[in-house]
Amino acid sequence: MTPVAPVQLLPESRRGLLLGVRGWSVVIGVLAVIAGVIPVLNLVVPVGNPLHFGDYGLALVAKIMCYAMCALAMDLIWGYTGILSLGHGLYFALGGYAMGMYLMRQIGHDGNYRSDLPDFMVFLDWKSLPWTWTGSASFVFQMILVVAVPGIVAGVFGWFAFRSRIKGVYFSIITQALTFAGMLLFFRNETGFGGNNGFTDFKRILGISVAAPSTRMVLFVLTGCTLVAFYLLARVIVNSKYGRVLQAIRDAESRVMFTGYDPLKYKLSIWVLSAVMCGIAGALYVPQVGIINPSEMSPAASIEMAIWAAVGGRGTLVGPIVGAFFVNGAKSWFTQAFPEFWLYFLGALFIAVTLFLPRGIMGIKDRLKREKGVEVKA
């Protein structure tokens, strides 16, 4: 594995502050936009005013922010630890399903069949909830599941895989098989999670209407803050000694081992953390998009996560977020304007980024900066 970004040591003076002055001002600026400017433009500025921020845009940005969390999670394991997962869609979907179960129970009696059970269970002629739905009426319990289920699945799988030192391409395609197996499992009606239709038609969250503008805005702000929090968390990790070991594992795992570190602990912990991040992203995604179904677990969906991180720039923390916005922005534009060209574009992006831009968009930025620096010196 060639190093994607050199390990950078921050100057001693900046370490306690995490980011530089510019970094912090950008973070605060982003938070202000998410929690202040956009809500005002969406809720206060009337529809029709050129400054009005439409609901469509709001939903799109919210969705992409969830994707950006996944991209960040991918970056932690791939960009910084050198493990390429082609199955993180599984964790995203598991988090989403845990949230979806709660939302399904919140529909209560208002489903098409006016039954206590979710509609799809009435349709299957089930008389009671399966055991997997035991705590689904409790918001707190389901929120624990959002973190616990992806965490445990990733922990068990990762422990087995890393313990036997499965690496590289082998590991990647096994993660792909895992998410594929999950997709097949959730496609079955008997599994008890709505089969291929999944969950949809949500009505309420915590007793409040999901579709109400204020609810949407609260979810939007929550998503934005979570994304910023994840970014800061990732920054802490990367700057810590723990983060350095991760990068060392990426660059020369055997040497790390010979130096006396146990890569298993490091790899497993970052693996579980990234899965949990995806799970939380999924849980935020479901109430805002209004649907969760097994296609989120398809291998293609998981590979797309890798390309978000790659386009933005692996081994940088801003990169994956930029990449997620770039790719998904392009996707929503293409699928409206030229639906038949979207896959060409996406395919070309995969090829072009791997061939010409190993460090993604952030790499371009650095290169421009360097060229400028040379000019100044000359």
Place this chain on the structure above:
Amino acid sequence: MRRLTLRSAFIALVAVFGTVAAPAWALDAAQARAIAVGDGDARIAALQDAVTRADPGLATFAQALLDDSVKTTATGVFIVHDDKAVDAVTGQPAKLPDDAEDVSNNNRMRGALQTALSGLRLVSPELATRRAAVDDLTKDAADPALLPVIDKAIAKETDAGLKSRLERLKAAVQIAAPDRAQRLQAIQLLSSSGEPTVRALLQARLAPDAETDPELRAAVAHAITQVEGRLAWGERLGVLFTGISLGSILLLVALGLAITYGLMGVINMAHGELMMIGAYTTWGVQSLFRHFAPGLFDAYILLAIPASFLVSAGVGAILERGVIRFLYGRPLETLLATWGISLVLMQGVRSLFGAQNVEVENPSWMSGGIAVTSNLVLPYNRLAIIAFAALVLLATWLLISRTRLGLFVRGVTQNRRMASCTGINTTRIDTLAFALGAGIAGMAGCALSQVGNVGPDLGQSYIVDSFMVVVLGGVGQLAGTVLAALGLGLMNKMLEGIAGAVLAKIFVLIFIVVFIQKRPQGLFALKGRSAES
């Protein structure tokens, strides 16, 4: 589709039969009128009466009734085809009177006509027709009204095998007879059968209101165990066969993948799309044959195999030269780049040929199959694919182990630098080996086009499975790939019988993850210095 062809073949047969039988046209006028005109019960009674006497000419007449091409007047009955009328009684051309009326048949009458036709075919002079008729009648519960015809057929039947089947057919009717002795005899006769329908029939007799005599109930239960014992073998062999069939497909799919992975450490995510290209090439060749040489249509496959190999190999070589070459040493990036290629190829095919599946017709010799037992039929197309997979495997093995190119490929696989030092042009070997792997994928696509749908998504459905074969089999050894492919195929099908298709697949995937724990490098790991880079 199959029903339709069967039906049209049957109609053609009846027509032939009808003309042959024309001289001995012995349906009399009163009978024909009785069958064609009147109220339902009387018509059916007349029809059944005619069937018991197996009057020649009745088949043509009954078929004509089914086709709604019979017209009647006050005195005559006519069969009308393409505006030409024939007298139903004499078989001679006749002029259709102006006052002729259509005969309409309700569903009950139609059912009776169908049964009568099957019954008539039981006494046909052709052995094949008789056999087909028995097959048809065995499929669903036979009509008691046919009993006289079956008796007549048994008396006339000369073929021993068919005769015993006819007797069982008779028993299947008689099992519900009011007479106890007849029922007992029927049960005993049926216990010698090995057909799934007989089992279902016997099981139905065990329903509380079907068979009331306790002694006979015991006899039925005993007969069921005997029949099931015979069926079990067919089922077991069936699982084995479908398992091997799936395994041979997986082998074809994974063989090319294993070569490129072993040689270059590159997992080619576009492998499935190279298969798709092979399948579309087959479709193209087939369409050309249909258009320009319909007479040689059955032989198109002989040209389609090399064509699909060459086209896919060509695309593979371009990909290797254009993209993959620049990514050596970065296997994870290759994974993503080849995924991008697969997206482009898929969308490209969609743009060129449409998103719908294209229809690839089997050569006629591939339809049908060998019936080993009543519940085990080995379809020719599956057999052909197994044989084809074996041939491809043999050819690949010869190529790798006996030719100079193979020697180079093995050398580069084992130690790229050393091979380069001895003067092997490793970049050329890479291109050739990648093209070879792609070409084998193309042939796999050609084979798949004979058993499944051909569409832009063809490759996607096999890709995960074929990766699993490579993971399980390890790299650098054909034997590992073969064992893994057959093992996975068999395991999949066996578990499918127990747990259903989806759970079977999940179990297999979990098994692989666990198996990798024990042998991280697959079944056959390369040993020594080349094992870990």
